[in-house]
Amino acid sequence: MHFDLADLRLFIHIAESPSLTQGARRAFLSPAAASARIKALESQLETRLLYRDSRGVEVTPAGERLLQHARLIMRQVDYLKSEFTQYGGDSSGHIRIFANTTAVTEFLPEVLAKFLSVRPGVTVDLQERLSRDIVRGVLDGTSDMGIIAGPVEASGLQVLHFSTDHLVLMVPVGHPLSGQASVTLEQTLAYQHIGLHEGSTLLTFLREHVERLGKQLSLRIQVSSFEAICRMVEAGVGIGIIPESAALRHSRTMQLVTVMLDESWAVRERSIIVRELEALPGSVRALIATLMPASQEPSIAGNPG
16 A cells, blocks of 8 residues: 555645645645545545535544544654754754643743744744643644643653642732632632633633532633733732742732642643654754753653653
């Protein structure tokens, strides 16, 4: 069985587009030529890969399987090209990162600014994703690396722990909870919360724990950053749960009270996840090295280590 790399790349473009026409455009082909190539690929595999109708295309179960393998193959081809460019090393290449809310909004911008300033040939695609999507993206090759908080429930990934943070409750001065040394999540549910935007990792995480209590999270307003949460809290709009690292920074310039959360899940281990560290191009390995101690050894998710 022979696979043409151009056909695999075309299939990825179409599968990731709402229509065959747009996918063909991304591959610089006419719709007719793209359709003929996909039909030939389906004939070779003896299975349907796409459902086609007037509304666009939908990937079949067999197509989903091919898409997973095609992404991995093309990612490895890109790695190969990157490794053998005239620049070599870690000074060029493209890095795609799936990360949680804290990473995207808090520490990665500063890290990436310094990293990219000395590597003009490197480009980065940073996307905020939910934890399950971060794991899935690394597993299927959609992302080069993921940054996640909490345990990684997937086998076959290398997990590199690089820091620990805690979730804390932020309340305004004089709030009924401001005199408490610590509170449980359930105690906070008597008050209106300031939350992050829909789809953020932290909001989804908190809602899951609230649902386990059989309760509901009362959101008065949703904002786009931890700084905005703190400003709303300071103004007396509500209370908010954020990482301690963000709480410490914003407490320097705002009138806020930090209360510890008495929950085991409030301790958040931050980790980088990759499929195979040594198989990554130099630019990705260099970025990982800037995020974690050089002495840190990766472990395999699902196995002791």
